[in-house]
Amino acid sequence: MGNINHKESFISKYIFTYDHKMISKQFLITAIVMGILGVSLSILFRLQLGWPGESFAILETFLGKWAPGGVLDRNAYLALVTIHGTIMVFFVLTAGLSGTFSNLLIPLQIGARDMASGFLNMLSYWFFVISCVVMIFSLFVEGGAASGGWTIYPPLSALPQAMPGSGTGMTLWLLSMTLFVVSSLLGSLNYIVTIVNLRTKGLSMTRLPLTIWAFFVTAILGVLSFPVLVSAIVLLLMDRMMGTAFYLSDIFIGGEALDATGGSPILYQHLFWFLGHPEVYIVLLPALGISSEVIATNSRKPIFGYKAMVGSIIAIGFLSFIVWAHHMFVTGMNPFLGSVFVFTTLLIAIPSAVKAFNYITTLWRGNIRFTPAMLFSIGLVSTFVTGGLTGIILADSALDVTLHDTYFVVGHFHIVMGLSAIFGLFAGVYHWFSKMFGRMMNTKLGYVHFWFTIVCGYGVFFPMHFVGLAGAPRRYYDSTSFDFLDSVTDLQPIISMFAIVGALAQLVFMFNFFYSIFRGQAATQNPWKSNTLEWTTPVEHIHGNWSGALPEVHRWPYDYSNPAHDEDFVLQTTPLKDGEVGH
Amino acid sequence: MKLLILLVIVVGIIAVAQLAKIYQLSARLRGHREEDISEADTRLQGSLWIVFMFVLFGTTIWQFVRYGDYLPPSASLHGEAVDMLMGYNLALVIFVFFVVNALIFIFSFKYRFDKNRTAHFFPHDTRLEVIWTVIPSIVLAVIIIYGLQTWSEMTGPASDDSLRVELYSKQFDWTARYAGDDDAFGSTNFNLITPLNPLGIVTQDGIDQALLKIEDKIAKLNEELNAEKGHLLAEKVELERSLHPSDDHGHSGHEHSDHDDSHHEMTEGYKNNIESRLTAINDLLNSGTAKVMTDAAYEAKEDKIYRLKRHRQRILELKNYEVGDGFDAWEVGKDDRIVKSEFHLPIGREIEFVFRSRDVLHSAFMPHFRAQMNTVPGLPTRFKIETTITTDSMRTILDNPDFNYILLCNKVCGSAHFNMQMTIVVETQEEYDAWLSEQKVYMAEKN
Numbered sequence A: 001m002g003n004i005n006h007k008e009s010f011i012s013k014y015i016f017t018y019d020h021k022m023i024s025k026q027f028l029i030t031a032i033v034m035g036i037l038g039v040s041l042s043i044l045f046r047l048q049l050g051w052p053g054e055s056f057a058i059l060e061t062f063l064g065k066w067a068p069g070g071v072l073d074r075n076a077y078l079a080l081v082t083i084h085g086t087i088m089v090f091f092v093l094t095a096g097l098s099g100t101f102s103n104l105l106i107p108l109q110i111g112a113r114d115m116a117s118g119f120l121n122m123l124s125y126w127f128f129v130i131s132c133v134v135m136i137f138s139l140f141v142e143g144g145a146a147s148g149g150w151t152i153y154p155p156l157s158a159l160p161q162a163m164p165g166s167g168t169g170m171t172l173w174l175l176s177m178t179l180f181v182v183s184s185l186l187g188s189l190n191y192i193v194t195i196v197n198l199r200t201k202g203l204s205m206t207r208l209p210l211t212i213w214a215f216f217v218t219a220i221l222g223v224l225s226f227p228v229l230v231s232a233i234v235l236l237l238m239d240r241m242m243g244t245a246f247y248l249s250d251i252f253i254g255g256e257a258l259d260a261t262g263g264s265p266i267l268y269q270h271l272f273w274f275l276g277h278p279e280v281y282i283v284l285l286p287a288l289g290i291s292s293e294v295i296a297t298n299s300r301k302p303i304f305g306y307k308a309m310v311g312s313i314i315a316i317g318f319l320s321f322i323v324w325a326h327h328m329f330v331t332g333m334n335p336f337l338g339s340v341f342v343f344t345t346l347l348i349a350i351p352s353a354v355k356a357f358n359y360i361t362t363l364w365r366g367n368i369r370f371t372p373a374m375l376f377s378i379g380l381v382s383t384f385v386t387g388g389l390t391g392i393i394l395a396d397s398a399l400d401v402t403l404h405d406t407y408f409v410v411g412h413f414h415i416v417m418g419l420s421a422i423f424g425l426f427a428g429v430y431h432w433f434s435k436m437f438g439r440m441m442n443t444k445l446g447y448v449h450f451w452f453t454i455v456c457g458y459g460v461f462f463p464m465h466f467v468g469l470a471g472a473p474r475r476y477y478d479s480t481s482f483d484f485l486d487s488v489t490d491l492q493p494i495i496s497m498f499a500i501v502g503a504l505a506q507l508v509f510m511f512n513f514f515y516s517i518f519r520g521q522a523a524t525q526n527p528w529k530s531n532t533l534e535w536t537t538p539v540e541h542i543h544g545n546w547s548g549a550l551p552e553v554h555r556w557p558y559d560y561s562n563p564a565h566d567e568d569f570v571l572q573t574t575p576l577k578d579g580e581v582g583h
Numbered sequence B: 001m002k003l004l005i006l007l008v009i010v011v012g013i014i015a016v017a018q019l020a021k022i023y024q025l026s027a028r029l030r031g032h033r034e035e036d037i038s039e040a041d042t043r044l045q046g047s048l049w050i051v052f053m054f055v056l057f058g059t060t061i062w063q064f065v066r067y068g069d070y071l072p073p074s075a076s077l078h079g080e081a082v083d084m085l086m087g088y089n090l091a092l093v094i095f096v097f098f099v100v101n102a103l104i105f106i107f108s109f110k111y112r113f114d115k116n117r118t119a120h121f122f123p124h125d126t127r128l129e130v131i132w133t134v135i136p137s138i139v140l141a142v143i144i145i146y147g148l149q150t151w152s153e154m155t156g157p158a159s160d161d162s163l164r165v166e167l168y169s170k171q172f173d174w175t176a177r178y179a180g181d182d183d184a185f186g187s188t189n190f191n192l193i194t195p196l197n198p199l200g201i202v203t204q205d206g207i208d209q210a211l212l213k214i215e216d217k218i219a220k221l222n223e224e225l226n227a228e229k230g231h232l233l234a235e236k237v238e239l240e241r242s243l244h245p246s247d248d249h250g251h252s253g254h255e256h257s258d259h260d261d262s263h264h265e266m267t268e269g270y271k272n273n274i275e276s277r278l279t280a281i282n283d284l285l286n287s288g289t290a291k292v293m294t295d296a297a298y299e300a301k302e303d304k305i306y307r308l309k310r311h312r313q314r315i316l317e318l319k320n321y322e323v324g325d326g327f328d329a330w331e332v333g334k335d336d337r338i339v340k341s342e343f344h345l346p347i348g349r350e351i352e353f354v355f356r357s358r359d360v361l362h363s364a365f366m367p368h369f370r371a372q373m374n375t376v377p378g379l380p381t382r383f384k385i386e387t388t389i390t391t392d393s394m395r396t397i398l399d400n401p402d403f404n405y406i407l408l409c410n411k412v413c414g415s416a417h418f419n420m421q422m423t424i425v426v427e428t429q430e431e432y433d434a435w436l437s438e439q440k441v442y443m444a445e446k447n
C-alpha cells in the first residue's frame, strides 16, 4: 500500500494480486464464466420441460451418456437442476455481486487505499476459484453431480443408495460449499473491518453511500449465517461417512434397515434455512445498494429518504434471521411455531415496501437519464415489487400448504431474487465499467440487452405462477402424466422459448463486455457526473487509488440538483458553502 | 443438426460483431460519447417503458383470464376457507402489482431527461414516509390476522370420531392403511419390514418372519464367503502343508526340522478333521460354486453380515420389550387393511391422515383437497381434512368423466419422484364401507 510506482510481475499483478480493483475484476469474470455455465444448464433442462420426452441432438452433444438418444435422463435432470441452482445462488449472485462490487467500491467510496487486508482478500478469491473448480469437477464423477435440489435435504443427500447423485457427487458438493464459505467469510470479515476502520476524514457512517451500507449489512449477514451452513454440512458429512445419526432415523432402504435411530431430518432444514433465508438477502441487498446509487445519479435527485433507506436495510437484515421456518410450514412443525414465522415473515414486507416507495419517489420529478445501468435499476424496482408481492402469498402458511414446492415458488424466488439481483449485477457492471477497465461499454447494445432481458425474464417467470397455482410440483422431470395439469401444459414450451431467447440475448452483453474491455471508448474521469469518491480517482488504476493525499469528505453523497449549487451534482469532497446546512 | 446449431451460433456472433462495429464507428464519427444519451434515445427508451407496461399488464390479464382458474373447487371443507383467503390475497396483490408497477413505468416515461428542466430536490419528507410505513403495516396486520385464523382452524386437533388413514411413502410409491374392526392401528417398526410386511406392522408372526428372513440372509452370505475361491485355495495350501510337512523341505535348517517333528505327533482325530475339510474344499472347488471375490467385495459382505446381526439384535430387543407390554399389542395390527394404488374416503367425514416414510423425505400433496404434508422417516406427521364433494359429483361439476382426485409426491425423492402417485376416490359411506370390506387384511395376506 502506498508504494505507488513499484514494478510488478505479471503474476503479482494479474494472478495473486492484493489490489482490490484487480480482485474485483477477477471475481466478476469468474462469476460471468460460472453464469454462462449455470444458464446453459438451465436451458438444457428447460428443453426437457418444454417438450417432454422429445429428442434433442444438442442434449446428446453436450451431455453424452446423460442424454441417451437426445432425451435427458431422469437422474441427470435432477443433477442439472441442482447444480444450476447452486451455481446461480452462490457462485454467480453471492460471489459475483459481493465479490465484485464490495471489492471495487468499498475502498473507492470510503476513501481508502485498499482493503484492510489485501492478503486475505486474495485468499478469499482463490478459495472461491477452488470451490468453483470442485463444483464443476463434480459434474463429471461416477454417478453424476449432487441431485437432491440446491437445498440437499437429507436423508436423500445422506444416503448414497437413495440416488446416484448422493455418492461422490454429493461429497464434492459439500466440499465445494465448505470452501465457498471460507471464501465468503474471509471476504466478509475484510469488508466489515475496512468499512469500520478505514473511512476517510469526514466520512461518518451517516454519510456513507447506500451501496456501502448495503455491502456492510450483507457482510454481517454472511459472517453470522454461513458458519451455520458449515455446521449443517459437517453433520451431514459425518452421517454420510462416520455412521452418526444426526439427520437419520428409522430408515429402511435398499432392502436393509439402517442402524441409525434418533436423528431428525428436520434439524437439517432448520440449520440450512438459518443460512438459507439470510442468503437470499445476501444476494439481494448489494443489488438494492447498487440500484440506489444508480437511480439517484441518473434521476439527478437525492435518493428519497436516505435515513429510511438505511433503516430498512438494517431492519431487513435483522428480520432475515427470524423468518427461516417459512420454508418449513409443511414439515410437521408445530402449527403455533408456524404462526410465529408467518408473523415475522410478513413483517419483512414493511421495510421492503418502504424501500420500493422510496425508489419510486426518487424517480418522481427527476430528470431521468436512460443509461443502460438506469434501465436495469428501474427494472430491478419492478421485479423487486412483483416478486415481493407473491412472497406475501407464500408467507401465509394456510396458502403455502397448497403452493409449497410448486412452480409458484419457483416463479416467486426467481423474480424477487433471480431477476432483481441479476439486474443489480448488470446495472453495476454498466455503471462502473469505466472504473474497472477505463473504457465505456456501448450504450445501444446495452439497450438491446436490457429489453430482451426484462421481456424474457418476465416471460419465463411470470407464467410459472399460473403453472404453480394449477398445482404443478417443482423438480418434476415430466408432469404430462397428470390430467389435472393439462390446462397449463401449453405454457411450458412458451416458458422454454423465452428462456432460450433470453439466454441468447446475453450474448449481446457478453460481446459488449469483452469487446469494450479492449476497444471501448476511452472513459473520462466522471462520466455520469456522480458525487461519490470513486469518481475523484484517476481513470488509470494506480496502486493506492489516489496519487496524492486521501480525499476529505464534507457532505453526503446525494447532493444532486441541490438548488444551493449551480451544477446539478456536488462531489462529496466539495466543502460546504457559507451558510449551507450540511448533511 | 449439430452443424446447424453451430452455424446458427457462428452467424449470431458475426451479426452481433457487425452491429457493434457499426455502432462504435458511428459514435466516433459524430464525436459522440457513450455517456451522452441523445434526445432520440431518451424519447425511445421512455416510450418503450410505456409499451412494456401495456405488454406486461396485457399479458397478465390474458393469463388470468386463460389460466386464472387455479384448481377445481375445493373438495375439502378447510379448502373452501383457503380458497377464500387466496382470493382476497390475490386480489390485493394484483391490485398493488398494477398500481406500483404503473407508477414505476409512468414516472420513468414522464420524467425522462429534458435539458430544459432540473430535477426537484426532494431528499425526504417524514409525513410521506410515515404514510407508507403505516399503510402497509395495517394491510399486513389484516392479512396476518385473517391468514392465521384460517391456519389455526385447519391445523387444530382432529376430533375423536374422525376416520384415521395412514399414508406411507417409499421410493417410489404410496401405501395406505386403514384400521380393522378394532378401530386401531397396530404399532409399526421399521426393523420388521419384509416383502410380506411392507409397513413393518408389529405382530408375533411379523417378528418371526423378519427374524427368519435375516437368518436366511446371513446364512446365504456366509455361504458365499465360505465359497470364496482365493480363501479356499489359501486354506487348502495351508492344510496340505500341515498334512505333508516334508513337502516344503530344503530351504531352512534345523529349526525347520524341529517344527516338522511336532507335526509327526499329530493325533489321528485331528488329521481326519483336516482331511475331511480338504475334501469339502475340493468339492467346492470342483463343483463350480467357488467364486473369486475382490477383497473389497469380501469385506463388504462381512460388513453386511455384521449389520444384519445388529438388525437381528434390534428385533430381539423389540420382541422382549413388546412381550412385557401384554399380549394385546400383538393382536392390534392383524386386521389392519393395506391398500395400494387407489384409496377411498367417505364423503362428509373428518379424516385424519397420519403420514410415515420408509426411506427419504416425501410429501403427500393432494391439491384438490388443498392439503399437503411432508412424510418424514422416524417422525409421523398429520393433516386433517373433511371431504365435501364425491368423485362422481366432481366429474359432473367439471364435465369430465375421467376426472380423479390424486395424491402426488411433492418433495424431491429420487429419479421417479415425478411419477409417485395414487388415485383417491371419494364416495358415500355405504360405498366406502363396501369397498373397505373387500380390502386385504394384513395377516390374511400371509396365507
Ligand code: HEM
Pocket (backbone or CB within 6 Å): A151, A280, A281, A283, A284, A326, A327, A328, A345, A346, A348, A349, A352, A387, A388, A389, A390, A391, A392, A393, A394, A395, A396, A400, A403, A404, A405, A406, A409, A412, A413, A416, A417, A418
Ligand atoms: C425480497 C427478497 C426475497 C428473496 C430473495 C426470496 C427468496 C426466496 C427463495 C430462494 C425461496 C425458495 C424456497 C425453496 O427453494 O423452496 C423463497 C421462498 C419463500 N419466500 Fe421468498 N424471497 C424474498 C422475499 C420474500 C418476501 C418479501 C416474502 C414474504 C413476505 C417471502 C416469502 C417466502 C416464503 C414464505 C417462501 C417459502 C415458500 C415455500 O417453501 O413454499 N419471500 N424465497
Ligand SMILES: [Cu+2]
Pocket (backbone or CB within 6 Å): A276, A277, A280, A323, A324, A326, A327
Ligand atoms: Cu426464506
Ligand SMILES: [Cu+2]
Pocket (backbone or CB within 6 Å): B169, B170, B171, B172, B361, B362, B363, B409, B410, B411, B412, B413, B417, B420
Ligand atoms: Cu417421493
